[in-house]
Amino acid sequence: MQQALPDITKTGSLITDYDVYLFRQGNHFRLYERLGSHPVVLEGTRGTFFAVWAPNAAEVSVIGDFNGWEAGKNPLAVRSEGSGIWEGFIPDVGHGALYKYHIRSRYNDYSVDKGDPFAYYWEIPPKTASIVWDLTYTWRDRAWMRGREENNSHDAPISIYEVHPGSWRKVPEEENRSLSYREAADKLADHMLDAGFTHVEFLPIMEHPFYASWGYQTLGYFAPTSRYGTPQDFMYLINYLHQRGIGVILDWVPSHFPADGYGLSYFDGTHLYEHALPGQRYHPEWKSYIFNLGRNEVRSFLVSSALFWLERYHADGLRVDAVSSMLYLDYARSAGEWIPNVYGGRENLEAIGFLRKVNDTVHANYPDVLVIAEEATSWPGVTAPTATGGLGFDLKWNMGWMHDTLDYFALDPVFRKYRPDLLTFSIWYAFSERYVLPLSHDEVVHEKSSLIGKMPGDEWRKRANLRLLLGYMFTHPGKKLLFMGAEFGQWSEWSHDAGLEWHLLEYPPHQGILQWVGDLNRLYRRLPALHERDADPGGFEWVDFSDVEKSIVSYLRRGHAADEVVLVSCNCTPVPRYGYRVGVPFGGFWEEVLNSDAVEYGGSGVGNMGGVEAEQVPAHGRPWSLPLTLPPLGVVIFAPEGV
Known part of the structure; x- marks a missing residue:
């Protein structure tokens, strides 16, 4: 049976004047229902409605496998009210069609083929076409969703297992391929329940062209990567985890995006999504573009992305990456390479307003989800309410605790008496924010060694030190986060191209580390003293x-x-x-x-x-x-x- 499609016969469009008003005000938070590609019916004919924002284009047309990728064959029309939105209906194009937008700019004789910023699905990289896709799915996680508020509350035990889906587990007999979303579901759930974790956090699942970026160079802000399956396959994974009592947190990257030509950069022959000013456009550390957070349409785009994952994919939280880089105009820049704000300071006022907007909007629509900041400075009030001048996050990664603690445990025990402050100083500020204690992926890559590899001494002492470190972490105030592999003492540094060293679990010492983590998690969840007053x-x-x-x-x-x-x-x-x-x-x-x-x-x-x-x-x-x-x-x- 074919699904009933929206009928746009009366209007000829999915977009109303009110949609345009909200979009231009920066207050449209469900743009994914209006822009992008949507199968519809027009005057009895099934097809697809396309809409894209390209205010500086002279011409826009849809190219795809349905028209031989020929520019101009299916042109879009620009709306008359000056929004810069181009739209149109193409008959007999539906679910599964490949497409891009061919854009000819009004400037510099610039023409380009762009993927759809609002695409729900993309071809598997390195291919770059967007795909018309229907997100229909029958969810069966009502029990979890009804009880989510309790599981995500500030006094609940929250223990997060951080996972890179491409390298969590490989299939060696099939050219070392990654597990699909569906293949991973029961294996991941079983392992997490054995180890006692309450939530999984996926490194950015959103579509990204460069696999080795781990997803942090996001390009498809409304699409799970097709490397591991379809959107419905990813929904299945989340649905299954929810049915097993496991929460799902998604990494989300509103701070920057890659410069790949088919993506958001220089979209219509102008700096549309990124800053026009060179001192605010380019991120020197990550060689990527920075969103123009002062532009209302860009804010609508990003806030819509945040809500999209909560609404359509039932995500239980978002971990916002690289917040520090957003807050400071001089981040990773030397004197003379940045432009002060209107008051002469280095605070990025547009980013501050944007982050407050995201948090207020998310909490207004989904008060039972978590928004977590990766923020590495002493910026005040990250988890304070926006009404009192805070940024409005629920939790903040405690990077100071992480650095001090790892520095302490890297010391030979003979020398630890000279640096007790590395172990104890965190308590001085432990209650200034609501914290997560992260031992994350960033600490086990780029020749930093694995977590157990950082520990001093012979193999027995390394394992003992790791168990001691984890025991200290699970009894220290703050929610917990542990990157995959550390829960059983993986020796090798993490590689995104290799699976975890699951064979180590054939050996009793590593079985023991996993049992220790499981028992710590179960004790942490069972005893209120270990989780109720984390911020008190x-x-x-x-x-x-x-x-x-x-x-x-x-x-x-x-x-x-x-x-x-x-x-x-x-x-x-x-x-x-x-x-x-x-x-x-x-x-x-x-x-x-x-x-x-x-x-x-x-x-x-x-x-x-x-x-x-x-x-x-x-x-x-x-x-x-x-x-x-x-x-x-x-x-x-x-x-x-x-x-």
């Missing part, structure tokens, strides 16, 4: 951070209820400590709920035999204390019995 100073309390000679730190995490308390002690040297006294707030039996040195995790088995009875011996300013056995390069986690 009352949720963390130092017991002792002064034992720098032994490189031991101890702290409490607290939930809302008085008995929701967890004690954590980290021994950052390979020397076991016996009878090590740590103050606790009350008496009774304290259960050793996790110990990174347990034999099942690959440790030496040094521990506390299941728990310790508190003694009425004052320590660390508390009336009770525990005489603990601290394992070498280990973390032990205690909770009052019965909690």
Whole structure:
């Protein structure tokens, strides 16, 4: 049965005057329903309505496999109100047709064939045509969507597994190809549930010409990459993950775009999507173009993209890439290479307004989703409401914690006593924003080594240090993010051309690391003290951070209820400590709920035999204390019995 198509017989167009008004005001947030290619019916004839924004074009026509790619054969007409939108209906063109726009500019005798900025689907790179596509899909994730608000709340346990879909798992017997979206669904869900993660975050899934950009050079802002299947295949993956109780976060890149000739750059013979001013147009680090965020039509384009993934693909959140590069006019630029704002400062006022617009619009339409900032500076109020002058994000990556922590764990334990600040300083600012603690893809590429490879010592000590690092991370205030491969101690640095080293899971030490991550995740989710008060100073309390000679730190995490308390002690040297006294707030039996040195995790088995009875011996300013056995390069986690 053919699907019923919109009938545009009365108007001849999908675009109303009100659409144009909103578009030009920068307030049209569902442009994907109007611009682009849409199968419709006109006067009883099925075909496709095409619309593209090209205000400086002299002529625009649609070329495709249906007309021999001949320019001028199917011309579009420019709308009369001055919007710069060209539109038209082509009969007998429908789902699956390949096409581009042939644009002849009013300037410089410039002619070009462009892909559709609003295309829902593209040819598999390196081919570059857009494809007319219908996004009809029957979703079966109602239960997840109804409960999403609780799963994404600020006091919920959020543990994110960061995944590059092209290299998560390969098929060696088939020329090492990547898994398709559908093939990955059950395998990814099974692995995530075994490892205990609550959410998956995909590196940018949006179509991108250069595979080695990992998606961060986005070109198709409304299309999942066709490398792994169709739009419906990607919907299937998200739908399946939702049915298994897993949230989906998508990386989104509104900061810059690649200069490929068939894309957004110099679209109609002018700098349409990118800045016209050279000092704001080109990104010197990534050799890409920067969006003109002061242009209303561009803001409508990008905000529409954000809402598109939430509406049509049921995404549970967006992680906004490279926010720092958007906020500062002098980012990656030397003196004289940038233009100050109207007040003489380096703050990018247009980008600030845009980010607030995105967050306000997303939260107004989808209050139960997360918008996460990758922001690496001390910009104030990233997660504060826009009404109080903040940027309005839900969470921010804690890059300071990441850098300090990795620097600390890279030190030989002999030298850690000289830099205790690397481990403890993050608490001074841990509650200034709502944070995610990221151990991401950026830390395991470009000769930085894998996460376990950064650890000092022989193989046993490297694994012990990795378990200690992860134990510290999962008990530190903040949501969690771990890049694929680290959960089982992959030795090799990540390569986008190779699959993960899944064969390592044939060996008990790596099975132990995966079991440790799974048990950490399950404990993190089970105990409110480890997640309820991530952004509340009352949720963390130092017991002792002064034992720098032994490189031991101890702290409490607290939930809302008085008995929701967890004690954590980290021994950052390979020397076991016996009878090590740590103050606790009350008496009774304290259960050793996790110990990174347990034999099942690959440790030496040094521990506390299941728990310790508190003694009425004052320590660390508390009336009770525990005489603990601290394992070498280990973390032990205690909770009052019965909690």
